[in-house]
Amino acid sequence: MATILPCEIEFLAEDELIKVTPRFREARLQMISGNYGPFAPGVPLKIPIWMAMNLKSRGLVIVHQPRWMSAEKLKEWLDSENADNTNAIAPLHYHYREISRMILQNCRDNLSDVTEIEQLIEDIWNVRVSKLKMSCKNVLKERWQNEIPDHGGVFKVNNFTQMEVNFIRANFLKGLNVSFVMSNKITDIEQKAAAHQLADDTTNTSSFPTGSSASTLSQFTQSQTQN
């Protein structure tokens, strides 16, 4: 079962815009994904993360810390996550894991509270992934205890990011597939056994009509008598 790699998810996240202050002058750049610039020293603007990382590695920009990536906001988020044992809170950014990794690796000198932010991101990730794993475990448990619908079941994942869902994808999908195949087989056998039983019962019935046909006959007889 093919899954997307973490580096591929990061590649998709690199299209997000981030605020930078350039140290060079350049006219507006016309790219396929959009127009960026013009670049003037000391004038902040928003550019994609892939461009920001490239310019940062060449010393041409100062990358601004995203507003959601402050120690206070992350602490609040972690406290909200810890307060609810079952459901995940809506993330501060859909690509928080990927963006934080790129910025912490390439732009440490532009950030404040680096160590604290690293630890908070790691704690938030651990809490959210453990909630997701628990939900998956409960779903698989329900499938072996109860009947699975004919279409296999529809599941909705709320407030989890692509990176988090990808982390549990392989195991969860395998569990769903295996339980679906086996459950289908059980249903087939039970239906065939029931059909076989019904066929046996039908061949063993007497010659007198029974059920609805008998009541119809008696009603006809009664109406004849009345007439």
Added chain:
Amino acid sequence: MDLSMVDRSPGNYLDLEDIVMSDSKIPCRSRFHLKNIDLHSVPEEFDEGKKIELPLWLAESMTEFVRHEFPKEYTTRFQSILRADPEIVNLHRHEPKYFAKGLKLSSEKLDFPDPRDTVIMLETLLEAASRRMLWIAMQASASKINQSKVECKLDDGEKVHYSQLIAQQEEYKEWKTGRTGIIKESKDRFKSI
């Protein structure tokens, strides 16, 4: 082995895993007095009710002549052990393709005495497979664990799944530490003698 391929004829006709699995034997009992049956390169005679071990692919074709029985790994006694604690059972020792064979045993071509036994067997397999899958995921994400000790207990399908989970964990760790861009030696390199 992909379980959805087990009972899907003719899709599984060329599947090597299915061919190997179908070669494993199940106990059968002859319905009639059978003469000149050449199972072991010498013609033999089987009285009615005599126990014969036949490979699965042959047992399916001989439903007219034999009644099928569940192998001991799929009987009530073993199933009750599996239901109680599926994580500790060494499935590889009993049957390398345990779940695939269990699914194959539920085929309508096989004639077991009571269909309810087949349903109970499948329900036990379903629960055991799900619980073991959760246990395998937990073992794959544990940091310091002897992987060979885990692998030796798994059936072939579970081994493939376990190695995929381990690879996924490695990919994630490498991405987290920023080592995905490093060029590495290919695992397919043959060492020169």
